[in-house]
Amino acid sequence: MAADVYQHLHNILDFGKHIMKQFLGENYVHHGDVVKLPLDFLKSLCLKVQSERPESRCEKEMDVSGYAMCLPNLTRLQTFPFVEHRPIFCIEIKPKCGFIPSSAYITKEVKKKVCRFCMHQHLKAAKGKWKRISKYCPLDLFSGHKQRMHFALMSLLQESQNNLKIFKNGELIYGCRDDQEYLSDLNELACQLKPFFFPSNGLIGGPQCPKTILKELINVLTSTLLSTSPDTGRPANMKPIPVSQGRNYCEASHFCTEYLQSGKHKMESAGLPKGCILYKMLQAQMLDMLDIEGLHPLYRRVEKYLEECPEERSTLLLDGPYDETFFERLKDLSLEDDGSVEYAVTKIQQYRVAMTAKDCSIMIALSPTVQEECFDSRPLIKASRSSFMYSVSILDLDLKPYENIPYQYKRDSKIVNHYLKSIQPQEEPSTSLIFPESEDCTLLLHQV
Numbered sequence: 001m002a003a004d005v006y007q008h009l010h011n012i013l014d015f016g017k018h019i020m021k022q023f024l025g026e027n028y029v030h031h032g033d034v035v036k037l038p039l040d041f042l043k044s045l046c047l048k049v050q051s052e053r054p055e056s057r058c059e060k061e062m063d064v065s066g067y068a069m070c071l072p073n074l075t076r077l078q079t080f081p082f083v084e085h086r087p088i089f090c091i092e093i094k095p096k097c098g099f100i101p102s103s104a105y106i107t108k109e110v111k112k113k114v115c116r117f118c119m120h121q122h123l124k125a126a127k128g129k130w131k132r133i134s135k136y137c138p139l140d141l142f143s144g145h146k147q148r149m150h151f152a153l154m155s156l157l158q159e160s161q162n163n164l165k166i167f168k169n170g171e172l173i174y175g176c177r178d179d180q181e182y183l184s185d186l187n188e189l190a191c192q193l194k195p196f197f198f199p200s201n202g203l204i205g206g207p208q209c210p211k212t213i214l215k216e217l218i219n220v221l222t223s224t225l226l227s228t229s230p231d232t233g234r235p236a237n238m239k240p241i242p243v244s245q246g247r248n249y250c251e252a253s254h255f256c257t258e259y260l261q262s263g264k265h266k267m268e269s270a271g272l273p274k275g276c277i278l279y280k281m282l283q284a285q286m287l288d289m290l291d292i293e294g295l296h297p298l299y300r301r302v303e304k305y306l307e308e309c310p311e312e313r314s315t316l317l318l319d320g321p322y323d324e325t326f327f328e329r330l331k332d333l334s335l336e337d338d339g340s341v342e343y344a345v346t347k348i349q350q351y352r353v354a355m356t357a358k359d360c361s362i363m364i365a366l367s368p369t370v371q372e373e374c375f376d377s378r379p380l381i382k383a384s385r386s387s388f389m390y391s392v393s394i395l396d397l398d399l400k401p402y403e404n405i406p407y408q409y410k411r412d413s414k415i416v417n418h419y420l421k422s423i424q425p426q427e428e429p430s431t432s433l434i435f436p437e438s439e440d441c442t443l444l445l446h447q448v
Contacts, residue, residue, distance in 0.1 A: 005065040009034045013069065015322040016397040019353065022327055023284040027229050028277055028394045030078055032071035039066055074363040075167040078391040089196060090365040091221060092165040092175075092395070093156065097358040098142030098282045100250060105294030108416050115139050116412075118252035119419040126418065134159040137253035142282055144272040146222055151255040153218045157186060168192055190214055196368055197383055216383045223381050224364050224390055228275030277392050281357055288354035289335060295351050296409040298337075298344035305341045316345050318402050348402065355400040355408070363393040 013031050021029040072078065075090040096117045106112060110119075121133045136155035140148040156164040165175030166189065174189045190210035197216045249256045272279040290298075306313055313319070317326050330353060332346050366388040369380065381388045 002065045002067065006034060006067045009067055009069055011320045011322060012398040014320065015356075015399045018324070019322050019327055019330075019399075020284070020356065020394070020397045023353070023357070024277070024280045024394055025229060028280070028392055029397065030072045030074065030393055032069050035068055035070045036066055037068050042066070042068075072393075073170060074393045074395055075170045075365060077365045077367055077389060078393055086367050087196070088169060088365055088367045089173075089193065090167040090170075090363055091217075092167070092361050092363050093221075094163045094359070094361045095141050095278070095281070096138045096163065097285055098138045098278070099286055100139065101288070101291045103289065103291035103294050106291050107293060108420070110420060111291070111416060113251045114419070115250040115252070116415070118250055120415050122422045123415050123418045126422070130159075130161050132159055134161055134163075135254040136163065137250050137255070139248070139250045140253055140255050141225075142272065142278055143248065144226065144278075148255055149222045149225070150218050153221055154214070155254070157189075157214060157218075186210060186214065193217060196366070196388075197386055199368070199386055220366065220381050220383050220388065221364060224366075224392060225278055225362070226273055226276050227379065227381070227392075228273050229277075229392075277362060277394075281360070281362075281394075284357035285354050287330065287350040288358075289333070289350070290347055292351075292405075292409050292412045295347060296405065298347050299405040299409075301344045302341060302348065316341070317349070318345070322399070348405070351405075352400045352402065356397060359400070360397055361395040363395050365391045365393070 013034065016029055017031040021031075075092075076088055097115065100113070100115055101111060115138060117136070117138050121130075124130050125133050134155060136152055136159065138152075140152035140155075143149065160175045162175075166173055173192055174185065187210050190213040193213050194209070197213055251257075272282065288295075302316070302318075317329070320326070326349070329346050330350055337343055366381070367390075369387050369389055379390060381390050
């Protein structure tokens, strides 16, 4: 059991180190080490943190096998550790899937118009997971269009759910508090951030103060997300995946609805700079070229093969190792199905990498610079009255399990069907008010 846990943890680290680093770049992916811990320490740790865990995770037992991953604290600056004595705040964003699929295997047309996140919001609200539907749409954030990106980030601040958290000196100060009024939370957040953006206290005040500070924050976040890194990440011999020829906006996006209603019939997209983290993340996400509907039959093909030849599982690399051989297989972007198990496995592995990229988080750590300092070689982001050293890192890069594919297939159908039912009354007025289904309708012809 302990040996299995040890191998599993090593696989997670190897996947980040050898696979995701190739897609996202050396500067953004920070891997750790597997360490052995005393069992008494782990048991006491479990008891200590139980009260701090989110309610949804309290039923899940913590692993006490004796092995753990030691990872860097990504709420701190990763590029300049020697400035650790300075105040640092960090924003964690879980952007989710930034494109609308265009696969020929999609059976419900709505999936080619409305993004997965916006559809899923309706199901989450109906189940009571969140009280309100968020106005955030990932396609707005991934658009590269500054106005849309600002709207997306403000929507995340107003309804953070588990897609945005803010840390100050490593401690959570904002996010994941659905039970509280966001307005008072935002005012409190603005007070916490004021010294970062307006170091001279007397420069800003009054009722517009929180709004001004939050605008500064959003401007800085947008600039950081669009900043490019010299680290190319993806190998030059792997072709970039062309962005879908379909929509560059989601029909359910609140920004796009207002924008199109204002008389602008075409939603322009500025596009993302190729070296920025959102572009790299989107490229990895778009390895999901078939959609789960096209992938599920391939999963069944592999399962049938494994029933007949279970000893072949290790040859197919379904459980690692995650090395150069595994990465080479991901480079085949062909969609010509020759009916082979090899083709099915390649598409499955690409889908698993894409799902990892759809579910990971971006950590943006910012530390204010002192005016007298001169940093020629270090990247700086400027606000109107201050400037920041920054580092961008990616969190949660463990490969999504092969065994999860049937669950993903069922969940996809559930999300889409619930969304179609929830929007039906607004889009298609029922005729039952005219002719109730339970009553017979007789047509009477009168002589003229």
